[in-house]
Amino acid sequence: EADIYQTPRYLVIGTGKKITLECSQTMGHDKMYWYQQDPGMELHLIHYSYGVNSTEKGDLSSESTVSRIRTEHFPLTLESARPSHTSQYLCASSETFNSPLHFGNGTRLTVT
Amino acid sequence: QKEVEQDPGPLSVPEGAIVSLNCTYSNSAFQYFMWYRQYSRKGPELLMYTYSSGNKEDGRFTAQVDKSSKYISLFIRDSQPSDSATYLCAMSGGGSYIPTFGRGTSLIVHP
Numbered sequence: 001e002a003d004i005y006q007t008p009r010y011l012v013i014g015t016g017k018k019i020t021l022e023c024s025q026t027m028g029h030d031k032m033y034w035y036q037q038d039p040g041m042e043l044h045l046i047h048y049s050y051g052v053n054s055t056e057k058g059d060l061s062s063e064s065t066v067s068r069i070r071t072e073h074f075p076l077t078l079e080s081a082r083p084s085h086t087s088q089y090l091c092a093s094s095e096t097f098n099s100p101l102h103f104g105n106g107t108r109l110t111v112t
Numbered sequence: 113q114k115e116v117e118q119d120p121g122p123l124s125v126p127e128g129a130i131v132s133l134n135c136t137y138s139n140s141a142f143q144y145f146m147w148y149r150q151y152s153r154k155g156p157e158l159l160m161y162t163y164s165s166g167n168k169e170d171g172r173f174t175a176q177v178d179k180s181s182k183y184i185s186l187f188i189r190d191s192q193p194s195d196s197a198t199y200l201c202a203m204s205g206g207g208s209y210i211p212t213f214g215r216g217t218s219l220i221v222h223p
Contacts (some may be wrong), residue, residue, distance in 0.1 A: 006155075041215055042114075042215045042216075043156075043213040048210060090155055090156070092155075097204070097209035097210065098205060100158045101146075101158070105154050105155045106153075106154075108153075
């Protein structure tokens with residue numbers, strides 16, 4: 001049973017809009033992550049967080065930002081959406097580094 | 113060369129077959145190895161988590177790690193149509209604290 005929740009599940013928006021993808025976990029995990037997943041491709045790490053008030057950029061260059069004001073909440077914001085942002089966004093958490101990740105069910109974003 | 117290589121498939125097998133899924137990697141510092149299963153329109157779910165070399169069994173699933181060859185495998189015995197999904201390998205360790213994922217192998221088990 002998933003203890004990590006992502007909303008919305010599906011989102012279709014126009015170019016230039018600002019959007020926030022929500023992610024919450026109830027496991028008390030310190031480490032949280034955002035990945036981007038395209039069909040048949042590897043998961044690409046966009047952002048991660050060590051804990052409250054600590055965020056880092058991942059391997060994939062991204063025009064998004066994140067915040068970590070509370071342990072359980074790790075939202076991702078796109079200031080100005082573009083068609084190139086069309087993808088699936090997966091949020092995950094883990095107890096420590098090197099421990100398994102627990103994933104949400106993702107947000108499938110389409111930018112028209 | 114990518115750090116983790118995984119054949120995307122698809123791999124199609126009849127129900128009841130033994131399935132072998134594999135990944136190779138280049139970073140010899142990796143010590144933690146994971147297999148995830150991802151159904152369509154869902155997030156990945158953890159199947160197996162192993163540390164260092166050796167085998168680990170859980171029901172119909174066996175994970176195998178050969179660090180000398182930088183090769184990991186997931187075996188599924190008595191495969192079922194409900195096993196049809198994408199299987200992703202992931203690994204971390206050394207200076208890489210966050211798992212690096214393979215691209216996933218699509219498995220289709222037909223009745």
